[in-house]
Amino acid sequence: MRKFLPWIVVGGILLIAVFWFVSIKNGAVKTNQEVNKEWGNVETSYQRRNDLIGNLVETVKGAADFEKSTLEAVTSARASASQVKIDPTNITPEQLAQFNQAQSGVSSSLSRLLVTVENYPDLKSNQNFLKLQDELASTENQILTARTRFNEAVQKYNNYILVFPNSMFLGNYKEKPYFDAVAGAEKPVDVKFNFSNDKK
Secondary structure: OHHHHHHHHHHHHHHHHHHHHHHHHHHHHHHHHHHHHHHHHHHHHHHHHHHHHHHHHHHHOOOOOOOHHHHHHHHHHHHHHHHOOOOHHHOOHHHHHHHHHHHHHHHHHHHHHHHHHHHOHHHHOOHHHHHHHHHHHHHHHHHHHHHHHHHHHHHHHHHHHHOOOHHHHOOOOOOOOOOOOOOOOOOOOOOOOOOOOOOO
16 A cells, blocks of 8 residues: 555645646636626617617707707717727727727717706706716716626736736736826816706
8 A cells, every 4th residue: 555655745745736727717717707798888888878878869959959960960970989899808008098099089079968958948947858968977987897897807817817826827817907088087077957048
């Protein structure tokens, strides 16, 4: 029995090493899937905003003399933003910056649209418009939450694949970028209105 003892010890060590390696790989898969899930939530939140904007534009079109250029700017920004698609498994900082910039264009044009509404008392009292405006404000909060959770998932993933000794075995897993604020994002987009004052 003693002559087999070294082989048993070596076999045990190898078995432990295999389980350890499998555990590291499985951990990478789980954290990567968490990033993918949170990215899906980000896209869902932005899609909800795009859908609401479509309804908002149709409501605003009811104002016969509403500025055509303002509506066109919102529609164009919305269409451009929907063209930017990202695969979260191969996301790059450049892709995320492009996505972020496109969505920022939507926010900017939407803000201009809503500011222009101040000149249209009928729109300001339109119940459908008010409901859509409230839903947009709620959706902006959902977007913020989704982006925050995405960044948290990315941090967990990056920490997992970059720490030693995991990094020795996970060379095919690449570091993922975080959502950063776009330039000028420190200035909040004003989508709140005082609907109690009609234009005089």
